Amino acid sequence: MATKQEEASDDAYEELVSRVERISNVTAAGGVLRWDQEVVMPEEGTPARAAQLSTLSTIAHEELTDERTGELLDELDGRDLDEAEAAVVREIRRKYDRATSVPGELVSEISEATANAHPVWKEAKADDDFEAFAPTLENLLELKREYAAHIDPDADPYAVLFAEYEPYLDLETAERVLDRLRDELVPLIEAIGESDVELGGAFDGEFDADAQEALSRDVLDALGYDWSRGRLDTAPHPFSTGTQFDARVTTRFDEEDLLGSITSTIHEFGHANYTLGLPDDGYGTPLGESRDLTVHESQSRLWENHVGRSEPFWDFFLPTAAERFPPLADVSTREAYEAANQVYDDNLIRTEADELTYHLHIIVRFEIERQLISGDLDVEDVPQVWNDTYEEYLGVRPETDAEGVLQDIHWSHGSFGYFPTYSLGSVLAAQLYAAAEDELGALDERTRNGEFDDLNGWLRESVHRHGAMYTTPALVEKATGDPYSADAFIDYVTEKYGELYELDGY
Incomplete structure (x- = not known):
């Protein structure tokens, strides 16, 4: 028979879960509105949408930071909880402690500012005009610095913001991994540049966008995407969003880049597939939520690179692609595989980068973000620093802001600290x-x-x-038997690209 203390603990836990489920539903509703804003919302819908998202974020913040949430957490501290219950309390405690540090007015202001920033960024990119976006970026930086200062005034503000996306791998770990990638990949890329082997050409030509969409649906079918809980749409910057009951995929089509739409679709499938794999009975609680962005990105990069860029995949999928685009019937599996893995360091666009130089794109953004948040770099100087760093790391220089500093959507979302998780996830993909x-x-x-x-x-x-x-770290060790490490990634890329480009010593 349960003791009164055990009954009180059960009651407190159930009440906490009920509150968390309400918060999760409000947050998920905001996610649907953001998907709508980026995919189908009328151009003039921004003022109302910004107000709607601000209201939802305020409601979620108020519910999370309510005095009763803190009382329930305090009541459960030290109680004899099972593993799942303890995990829920741990995750809510972390969110509660961060959220109660930040005034609700600031949360609402950030939400409204990011909603309004999206169309400003979109227009600035279309017009190739960084100056039009600069005041918005400056405002978002000030808001995020203030946000970080409320959470931990004594910490590196960038570390505080990074923890928003990856709370359990610290910034020192991220820097160590990025440093190793730079040290290992730069000489590998240089060796590839000196190789006499030339790859590519298999996907040259023009490819109808409607047929590309049909092929994207083919690849989603082949990989096992659950259409009863998902859908495919287009967006200027592909993304996936949703819950285990509704995980949506977006992609984009360039009629001169068939391979780009295929890899982008597979990448977003990886994200959606992870979301769809979360347990239904955990919906609304941390037990039904993904384990942050390093793990999430590992799923997209695993499917995109380890599956979608592999020679066996093209042996399987090339006939389907040739049905949609008959000229591909003359392409061999090996030619398709080589084209899918061509390394080209003259590319300026992160989302179109090859598997190796991709990480230099991330390092550029990581270094600039750190300087922006610390105040060591003025917003007006960002295009110059961006272009100089690209020239230093990749040997190319953007001629326009649209293909340079304005190419990514993340800063318009206020997502400072997000970019490192792309490389951290790629490393984990290889380990998994x-x-x-x-x-x-x-x-x-x-x-x-x-x-x-x-x-x-x-x-x-x-x-x-x-x-x-x-x-x-615990999930990685449970899944792989080893601590999080870049070893598997380095082994994978050196073996793969050493063979592709016939490199001595690799």
């Missing part, structure tokens, strides 16, 4: 894929036959089903 092969055996033959259930089943069991039960 290697662990899956250790357990399942080589996956090449399954991929060549279009059989993805075993890999997806392993990911469901090892990653997806846990939601936010474990911290990132």
Whole structure:
């Protein structure tokens, strides 16, 4: 028979979960409105949408920071909770402690500012006019510095903002991984540049956008996307959003870049597939939420690179692509594979970058963000620093703001600290894929036959089903048996690109 203390603990936990579910539903509703804003909302809808999103964020903030939420958390501190209950309390405590540090007025102001920033960025990019976006960027930086100062006035503000997206891998870990990627990838990319091997050409030509959309649906079908809980649309900057009951994918089409739409679609499938793999019965609580952005990005990069850029995948998928685009019938599997992995350091666009130089794009953004948040770089000087850094790291210089500093949507969202998770996730993708092969055996033959259930089943069991039960380091070690490390990624890229470009010593 339960004691009075145990009954009180049960009651407090149930009440806390009920509050969290309300907060989650409000937040999810805001996500649908943001999806609508970026995909189908009329151009003049921004003022009302900004007010709607601001209201929802205020409601969620007030519910989370309500005195009763704190009382329930305090009541549960030190209680004998099972593993799942303790995880829920841990995650809510972390969010509560951060949220109660920030005034509700500031939360509302940030939400409204980011909603209004999106169309400003969009127009500035279209007009190739950074100066038009600069005041908005300055305002968002000031708001985010203030936000970070409220949470921890003694900490590096960038570390505080980074923890918004990856709370359990600290900024020192991120810097260590990024430094290793730079140290390892720069000489590898230089060796590739000196190689006599030339890849590419298999996907040259013009490709009708409607047929590309049909092919994107083909690839989603092949990978096992659940259309009863998802949909495909287009957006200027592809993204995926939603819950385990409604995880939507967006992509974009360039009639001169068929490969780009395929890899973009596979990338966003990875995100949506993770979301769809979260447990239904955890919906509305941390047990039904993803484990932050490093893990989320690992899923998109695993499917995009380890599956979608593999030779077995093109052996499987090339005939389908040739049905949509008959000229591809003359392309061999090897030619398609080589084209999918061509390294070209003259590319200016992050989302179109190859698997290796991609990380230099991330490092550029990471370094500039840190300087902006610290106040060591003025907003008006960002285009110059951006262009200089691209020239230093990649040997190319943007000629326009649209293909330079304005290419990404993230700063208009106020998402400072987000970019490092792209590289951190790529590193984790390699570690997870290697662990899956250790357990399942080589996956090449399954991929060549279009059989993805075993890999997806392993990911469901090892990653997806846990939601936010474990911290990132604990989840990685549970899934792979090893601590988070860049070793598998470095081994993967050096072996793969050493063979592709016939490099001595790799």
